[in-house]
Amino acid sequence: MGEHKKMPRASVLRMELCLELLEQLEADGSVYVTSRQIGEATGVSADKVRQDFFHLGSEGKPKVGYEVAQLAELIRSVLDLKTAxxxxxxxxxxxxxxxxxxxxxxxxxxxxxxxxxxxxxxxxxxxxxxxxxxxxxxxxxxxxxxxxxxxxxxxxxxxxxxxxxxxxxxxxxxxxxxxxxxxxxxxxxxxxxxxxxGLITLSYEMKNNIKDQAPERAK
Amino acid sequence: MGEHKKMPRASVLRMELCLELLEQLEADGSVYVTSRQIGEATGVSADKVRQDFFHLGSEGKPKVGYEVAQLAELIRSVLDLKTAxxxxxxxxxxxxxxxxxxxxxxxxxxxxxxxxxxxxxxxxxxxxxxxxxxxxxxxxxxxxxxxxxxxxxxxxxxxxxxxxxxxxxxxxxxxxxxxxxxxxxxxxxxxxxxxxxGLITLSYEMKNNIKDQAPERAK
DNA sequence: TAGATTGTTAATCGATTAACAATC
DNA sequence: TAGATTGTTAATCGATTAACAATC
Incomplete structure (x- = not known):
């Protein structure tokens, strides 16, 4: 447990993706979720997921994972989504x-x-x-x-x-x-x-994507 | 002059802001613009502006600055905005x-x-x-x-x-x-x-802004 | 020339990735 | 216990900032 000071901007984006997932899991009745599962669903490495939660002040249980409802609530609280x-x-x-x-x-x-x-x-x-x-x-x-x-x-x-x-x-x-x-x-x-x-970024990515094919090798 | 390999994502965003400015300047009839002027208008340091242009393969003239039309064209070309x-x-x-x-x-x-x-x-x-x-x-x-x-x-x-x-x-x-x-x-x-x-990011920033008042001192 | 601005390298900073001990 | 997963520290990587020589 650590008290978070200031999240990087990129981390806020990941938290939103994560919250979206957690709300789906909540609706499906899931109780626990692991950093690996979150990572796979949101396209982020499990390491980074845990690092993010560490900054938030995480509350996971080894071998079990994170309680879905509790984690969702923590994220809502950190992002201050409940304040009108x-x-x-x-x-x-x-x-x-x-x-x-x-x-x-x-x-x-x-x-x-x-x-x-x-x-x-x-x-x-x-x-x-x-x-x-x-x-x-x-x-x-x-x-x-x-x-x-x-x-x-x-x-x-x-x-x-x-x-x-x-x-x-x-x-x-x-x-x-x-x-x-x-x-x-x-x-x-x-x-x-x-x-x-967004559209301009897409344009740039499209142009550069072809070149990325050969040199880069996704793991 | 350097040939750019791959721009960071943040740099693409800056290039869009910059292009928007350059098109305004073009319309206003400006011929040259300095990195400092671009920085002030887009909220980026002049150093970073020049660093970005360096990656693009810049074409500025010392003491004069960058030619507005030429620079705009370079950015459009790098972002591949002219390809249908x-x-x-x-x-x-x-x-x-x-x-x-x-x-x-x-x-x-x-x-x-x-x-x-x-x-x-x-x-x-x-x-x-x-x-x-x-x-x-x-x-x-x-x-x-x-x-x-x-x-x-x-x-x-x-x-x-x-x-x-x-x-x-x-x-x-x-x-x-x-x-x-x-x-x-x-x-x-x-x-x-x-x-x-965007909305969630705003929520987070609003919450953290109050605390940032005292400790941080903008130059 | 003197001054202003660029091009480019180096130093700093922060975020990501890797590693692993602690825990259940 | 053995195995899986977390919490946390350390190493790596990349982006930002600073500095300054080159140039007009």
Whole structure:
């Protein structure tokens, strides 16, 4: 048992994959799982799985493995998924609409509490049970509703302005989908995840994959 | 000048941010840009920028910087964005629809050539000028149209089956949005990018941000 | 020339991998 | 006990940071 200080970013990603698996196992009624089984299912070496759990403060039993429900709970706790976090979305384009319809929010403890846009034809309409407001109202709404996180699903050209509005309103965490670096005060957290990045990465990998065939030999 | 062998994953991400900036500068009519300017705009140290360009085989001029258009072209070439890549989408849910409406495809050299789903009410309809087909037709269509890449925008429970269908049809690269590890032959490239991951990462960062205030001192 | 910026090597840092003693 | 699996330390690897000579 060790108390974790700060997980590497890559480790957080692995924890998400792992949690997804654990929830499946929970649903299937499994009670224990070993690091090797987790590794095989998530495409990670068993060594790394144990190393990750070590940082988390693991609770496995030699020869038996980890208790599925307990481990899932530990991960949820470390990732802070159970703390309620009120959130607003700015930008109800195609991506924004997909996000509002998604079921990812509650699983991570987020609650979508407000939606903003600048398009007059959208303002006043209702999406996912939430009335779309003019982005100029963001300050008042964020304060009144105690919103602490914001999603920026706007074009790259509008991303920094949107971030400034959010920060001005007191938002402490921004999930940004524009492929730009946002400049914010250092006490504001930004998580950027542009869709284009995945596609471009795929392009690069496709080009390099052919060469990897001969030289590299997977064990 | 050095010939690059294989860029680290993080470097690919930086190159995308950089390319986005360079295209803005191109539009603004800038001719040269320095590593320091790029660093400031993309939130990366100038040292790292130069190190990245070194791996790419840079072509900057001391005291002047890098030629914007030339550098942009180099990055597009290294990321292979100019090679045409025919692509199919499986899963026309909210995310799938957002992807079809997106403008990211052509910029990275991808062409969306086919859409598949299993929902009878969707099959036969048209989205983004493409007729939605039953996923059972994937083999024939991929062969006939010479499709080499596939996007899996399906629920986690269907992701592996979808990947198997794609691989069976001869697809060599998969952009996966389900939060699961796909098991594919080693000559098939998978790029996974679940939306939930970003949100969960944000949750973790929010929790840890408060503690980081005092101890860490940004320069 | 003096100054600024690049190209490239070296040093540092952190993450991954390997190893193995402890445990059930 | 023997065997399997964990917890934890050590070794390796790769990426980041720092430094600085070369260049315009």
């Amino acid at each position: 976090k009120k959130t607003c979305l700015v930008g109800l384009g195609n991506l924004g609409r997909a996000l509002t319809a998604s079921n990812i929010w509650s699983r991570a403890g987020f609650e979508l509490a407000a939606i903003f846009d600048t398009d007059p034809s959208l303002i006043g309409t209702t999406t996912a049970g939430i009335r779309v407001r003019n982005v100029t109202e963001i300050y008042g709404v964020v304060k009144a509703e105690n919103i602490i996180a914001g999603v920026a699903a706007v074009p790259a050209s509008a991303a920094q302005d949107t971030a400034d509005l959010m920060v001005g309103a007191g938002i402490r965490a921004i999930w940004n989908f524009a492929p730009v670096k946002l400049h914010v005060p250092e006490d504001v957290v930004v998580e950027s995840q542009s869709l284009a990045w | 890549k025919k692509t199919c989408l499986v899963g026309l849910g909210n995310l799938g629809r957002a992807l079809t409406a997106s403008n990211i495809w052509s910029r990275a050299g991808f062409e969306l050539a086919a859409i598949f789903d299993t929902d009878p009410s969707l099959i036969g309809t048209t989205t983004a000028g493409i007729r939605v087909r039953n996923v059972t037709e994937i083999y024939g269509v991929v062969k006939a149209e010479n499709i080499i890449a596939g996007v899996a925008a399906v629920p986690a429970s269907a992701a592996q089956d979808t990947a198997d269908l794609m691989v069976g049809a001869g697809i060599r690269a998969i952009w996966n949005f389900a939060p699961v590890k796909l098991h594919v032959p080693e000559d098939v490239v998978v790029e996974s990018q679940s939306l939930a991951w």
